[in-house]
Amino acid sequence: MKKNTSQFYRIIPFLFCLVTFASQANLSFEKIILNEITKMYMSSMTFIFLNQPLINQKGGNKEALFGDKFIDNIKATYQQKHNEEFPLLDHKLKQLLVQSMVEVMEDNKMLFNDEDIGFKGIIPAIFAAQLSAKLATKGIGLKIKFTRTKEDIRNVLNIPDQWESKVMAKIIEKPEIYYDEQAIINDKPAYRQFTPLPMAPYCLKCHGSMEHNPLNAGKDKEEWTNIDMTGFEMENWTLNDFGGGVSISIEKSVLE
Numbered sequence: 537m538k539k540n541t542s543q544f545y546r547i548i549p550f551l552f553c554l555v556t557f558a559s560q561a562n563l564s565f566e567k568i569i570l571n572e573i574t575k576m577y578m579s580s581m582t583f584i585f586l587n588q589p590l591i592n593q594k595g596g597n598k599e600a601l602f603g604d605k606f607i608d609n610i611k612a613t614y615q616q617k618h619n620e621e622f623p624l625l626d627h628k629l630k631q632l633l634v635q636s637m638v639e640v641m642e643d644n645k646m647l648f649n650d651e652d653i654g655f656k657g658i659i660p661a662i663f664a665a666q667l668s669a670k671l672a673t674k675g676i677g678l679k680i681k682f683t684r685t686k687e688d689i690r691n692v693l694n695i696p697d698q699w700e701s702k703v704m705a706k707i708i709e710k711p712e713i714y715y716d717e718q719a720i721i722n723d724k725p726a727y728r729q730f731t732p733l734p735m736a737p738y739c740l741k742c743h744g745s746m747e748h749n750p751l752n753a754g755k756d757k758e759e760w761t762n763i764d765m766t767g768f769e770m771e772n773w774t775l776n777d778f779g780g781g782v783s784i785s786i787e788k789s790v791l792e
């Protein structure tokens with residue numbers, strides 16, 4: 537299992553790469569913020585993905601996962617992914633997002649430093665869900681969600697709302713960023729954006745079928761399991777399936 541896990545993390549092509557974002561030159565202030573926050577959120581997922589060996593390591597120095605060091609690492613990840621500087625933290629939403637990232641890692645500190653547990657289960661999707669939940673507690677009119685079409689949803693908190701379902705139905709054949717400046721959330725006018733996440737071969741290790749499951753490597757077919765390394769039933773997705781995406785909403789009053 538150890539060997540397979542390390543093989544898994546060696547596959548690092550276009551990690552959590554998003555569809556291309558438009559250049560900022562002609563964008564409105566609102567759209568720039570939505571884009572920046574989406575990219576910040578996704579960069580933190582990428583960093584969590586890249587650092588699974590460190591996260592799951594028993595013991596050792598894990599300072600890179602906490603506090604300012606953690607944020608510096610996310611900034612570097614952002615820069616590498618998007619070939620541009622990490623956004624200035626010149627708006628309270630961006631500041632609170634960064635603060636929430638640090639808090640989520642702090643919440644998991646005992647787990648990360650546990651010397652007996654190997655696989656800690658803090659994969660990008662779990663980190664993203666915890667980050668979304670943390671933001672929700674701040675009551676700041678910013679909501680971020682990692683979601684997908686209703687069937688096959690693993691975490692009920694990720695179930696799409698009506699807007700998200702409608703948008704996904706529209707773009708599922710040809711995934712592209714969908715922006716809506718006339719949306720409503722919690723009965724309040726809001727800016728909303730859905731950014732699809734393309735499928736990549738490594739997604740299949742958990743969401744694919746049994747032959748992709750690293751837990752089955754080197755085993756006879758009769759012994760194969762359709763439970764992935766995170767304990768969920770695999771969904772048999774293929775590379776041609778829809779990978780879901782990041783949905784972000786900001787209440788208009790927050791940006792006024």
Ligand code: HEC
Nearest residue numbers: 661662665682683684689690691694738739742766779780
């Ligand atoms: C290591 C296993 C693993 C890998 C690899 C993985 N996922 Fe997931 N994924 C999960 C788990 C576990 C959850 C549920 C997280 C939670 O509790 O919110 C999840 C949740 C999701 C969700 C949110 C909706 C839901 O079902 O709760 C989407 C969308 C998703 N994954 C897409 C992807 C895509 C696309 C990739 C590749 C880019 C990928 N995943 C790679 C394990 C994985």
